[in-house]
Amino acid sequence: MSLFRPKEYLRVATISEATGLLKKYGDSAAALAGGTDLLVAKPPHIEYIVDISHLPLNYVEHDAKGVRIGALTTLNEIAASPRLKEEPYDLIAKSTLEMGTPLTKNYSTIGGNLCTAAPSADMPPSLMALDAEARITGPTSKRKVPVCEFFAGPKKSILKKGELLTEIFVPKAPAKTKAVFMKKGRTSEDIAQVNAAVRLTISGGACKTARIILGAVAPTPIRCEAAETMLEGKKLEDISEMAEEVAQVAANNAKPISDIRSSAEYRKAIAKVLVKRSLMCVIEKFGGS
């Protein structure tokens, strides 16, 4: 049958109930959080809907160690959170602005965005730029995985049967860290043709840490390490001069496909433009011109 006709709807009250059911039913179970991916896809092989939307995983906490975001925090809650107003964490809030619609973002969750693992997802690049970590709870154990390593392939995360993504941890950013997220879509709200996040941490007038992340140009969001290396140790004025070159090296990392949203060539060209513009924007945030 090609129709969505699950046998059973199950609402859980605890994380261990959830992981237990997800382990028990394996591939024929689906976790229902916001529902904005699941109920569009309506996968016919799903027999058990495990409604996790009432679990206590909706929070944004900010302490000395960093920021913790519960996996069930909705995108609109993230956009409005007073704890995500400070730089560079505001990057996470800004990443939500051109996703979905203002309505679906009342239900779509940050956890859902990561677990659906679309190559064009808008949350991962910003999280990866800030060295965020995915915290996962299974039926019998917990583990932590850098968001950079969370994605296995298009629409595939590294979650095993029975595991639930429960929290995203963003470590306290070093002083003098600025970051920018940019996206190119076809209209005001769209699935990204290309998205990019760029972060620089400056120390002693020079770049200590650089992160250049590109999305929608590979099977998963990618770090452009060769381009990042070019920036390490450079002064801001120098980065300004070499932005075009760095952007080209980053774009060379891109291995996009052609689909109905964009050709591969256009994605490559835009990847370069977004990285260059993001770099210039970060420099401007530091007060450079």
Next chain:
Amino acid sequence: MTHEHSEFTVIGRPLPRKDAMEKATGKALYPTGFQLPGMLHAKILRSPHAHAEILGIDTSKAEKYPGVEAVITYKDIPDKRYGYGLNDQPMLARGKVRYIGEPVAAVAARDLDTAEEALELIEVKYKVLPGMFDLEDAFRSDTPVIIHEDYEKYELQFFPPAKMDAKRPNVANHFIIRKGDVEKGFKEADYVLEGKFKTPRQQHVPMEPHAAMARIENDGSVTVWASSQQPSLLTNQISTLLEIPPSKIRVVVPYLGGGFGNKTQLKAEGVCIALARKTGKPVKCSFTREEVNCGTTSRGGTVSRVKIGVMKDGHIVAMENEILYASGAYSGDGFVYSTRGPFEAAGTYKIPNLKLDSYLVYVNEPVSGAFRGFGNPELNWGIEIMISQAADKIGMDRAKFRRMNLLKEGDESGFGEIMHSLGTDVCFDKTVKELKWNEPLAKGKDKWKRGRGIALGNKYSIAPSASYATVKLHVDGAIEVRVSAIEIGQGSNTILAQFAAEYFGLTLDRIKMVVSDTAVTPFDFGTVSSRITYHVGNAIIKACEGLKKQICELAARKMNVKADDLDVKGGKVFSKHDPSKKIDTQDLFSPTLGMGHIGKYAEIGGELISSATFFSKMGKMDPATNQLLNKHDKSCSFWMEIANGAIVDVDIETGEVRLRKFINACDVGQCINPLLVEGQLDGGGVGMGLGLGMWEEMIFKDGKIMNSNFVDYKLPRAADLPAVDDTVSIIVETPHREGPYGAKGIGEATMICTPAAVADAIHDATGVWMTELPMTSEKLYKLLHDK
């Protein structure tokens, strides 16, 4: 902005709509909302193949599925076809399927889930055939795939009939215009320029999908609640397909959640009726959004060539057009729009030598149909770009070039008729003024390069066509208007009530509209071609004249005066030469034989009710040239003229275009209700026109729609469009000498030249001409960066 004229009390006023309250509170009824007790739910099984022979259909498993009450295929219905002038389309596929989405079978079940599940149990064996998807390949005389082998046997119902091209087996129609001598014109011209253009398939996306519900009455007649803009056409199509006499068919149309031409022909109705007959129960069928995309109609794609010859002094000497309209697998409304879209070349500019060839071409894709503009926007696209290119070639300002070539009062159109009631120059001048065309343009900020553009267009309203109206006086003095005009959102219920209110000097709330129920309301050609205001308005005025005559005759007896001394206004009948002699219209009715509790009646003549026909003629044309034999005759009911202006910002590095300002000026004749006309200008221009220009495209691969959802079929959203203050809708009024109180129409005119205005602005900003719609950022990027 007021359009009130001192001589009118109701006409020209921005009155709120009669249906606004029920729509604002969610109470308004639409076809998707109807339910009847004991109703069954129908679902249609659709072809997964673009072109295939049907080898066999086995419905036995589906018939036995618990909750299923009937399954139908072609075997359950007469072997008949329907269409819009060319009857080539079966209700359920017979022998062959020709597009992905074509209905093959249908199920009626006790609930929707069961109907969906039962569809999966119907087994159809297909032999897949090669498909034809490319419009230009389909057009070739040596085309490898012929889609309608039996074309010659199809019934034709249009005058003039379809002209097939014996050399081109996939061409369903060929329409020509031959005016003057283009070869001579091109020889005389100082410059000759040529271009090739493409427009995509665009889906109407009415917010409400189609739905129908049918019930067989105890006497065997049929009542169908339909998503139909043309109840008379639908009655005819049901009658043809299911062999039911028209007098036994009742079509009821409540409010429609958008039409735009998508709801002209039979869609779900036939299946509902056939299943209702088989089960003896009411049957409802509601389309999903995906079914609207593949199972209804859309604007067909086009490929066109425009060649233009101009003199150094700025005069256009000759124009040659060739346009291929993709019909989809059946002719749909394409038969008519391939004959009428060409009007675009005939109605704006003075072109002494004009040669046009328009072709309707079959391809194995869903059916193309009527869509706001009806073939005009597609042709306008190429013409307006070539007009601008010609101006640039001779070094003349693009606005000045257009102005000097405009058709003026008394000039001959491309069909040879004498044009009148034209407001093109006013539309043009106001647009130019709003654009500050003759002042330097402010530069764009940061990464944005700014440009400014202008385009002109025209839209006719189809002839021949006819509308009836019936008006009645109620015992309480209210006036009832019965028409088969469909309220698709354009405001017809309000506008038409305004005519009756104006005529009888009443306020709008005293007019009762009874619409679109063929048990009660009379014939109408249809709510298409921007024709309702003009045709039904005229019919209402004529009917009101008849009603007034009856009122005066009855009043004359009661008042003991001559009938022609009387007039009727504001609920009173009064003597023209002594207005103090008056009675209330309510007093025309007498209590029933002295027993007032049974109600009142008119003592003679039966009901105070009058009907009228308004008919628009089309003059005879020479079939060899499609030039009017008599230039004082008309090629259409009336012409609407439009000017659009646009200011855009372009990001050269990405090809992204942002619209900063948009102007839509249209000549509507006398404006009946400026609030409603502005609504049309806003929605048609900035909504749909920009959609076609910038983002909308149904993307096909081998006949399958790849973007059958709103994630990838990109519609303009509120944040994509310019600010309210930067969206300028201009109502131009050039009263039409035959229009009701001088009115014309508006709906379709609003999006004729929008894409061309934006393309003109993009060229101004970048020096690059876009020739293919939609003008996506990727396409512009390629033109800017490919060496």
Next chain:
Amino acid sequence: MVEKKKEQKKICITLNVNGKDYTGEVKPHWTLLQVIRDQLGLTGTKYGCGTGECGACTVIMDGKPMTSCLVLAASAEGKKITTIEGISKDGLHPLQEAFIEEGAIQCGYCTPGMILTAKAFLEKNHHPTEEEVRRAIDGNLCRCTGYVKIVKAILSASKKMKAK
């Protein structure tokens, strides 16, 4: 051989809609939209696309507007749901008045969803700019108006609601 219907476990739920409780059985895959329309007979909420992109099915749930086609009926238990039928007890809501006055309604199909989105938005943002209004209704498609008079109506209503 007769194909059997697949067994699906129905759930008994209570939905709170416009201040009233409705109890009934739903199948696991039934959406809130179809239950509101087909079971409760409240047809003001509309089906437009079924994939959360058009906003015609917008309802307000615990103060937040959401596309009900993407909410499972079973998971909506315990939420306070408002549909267009429930936004005004006496007379019209200022938004309904503004939509009527400004000519922001044409076919009317998007209107209920649009008004609910605007209502939730204006209750949080009392002084919106035009840009903020456009962003707020970006999830509600309208094919008739080009959004022009809708934006005007929402801005006009915001002044009325502020005044109250």
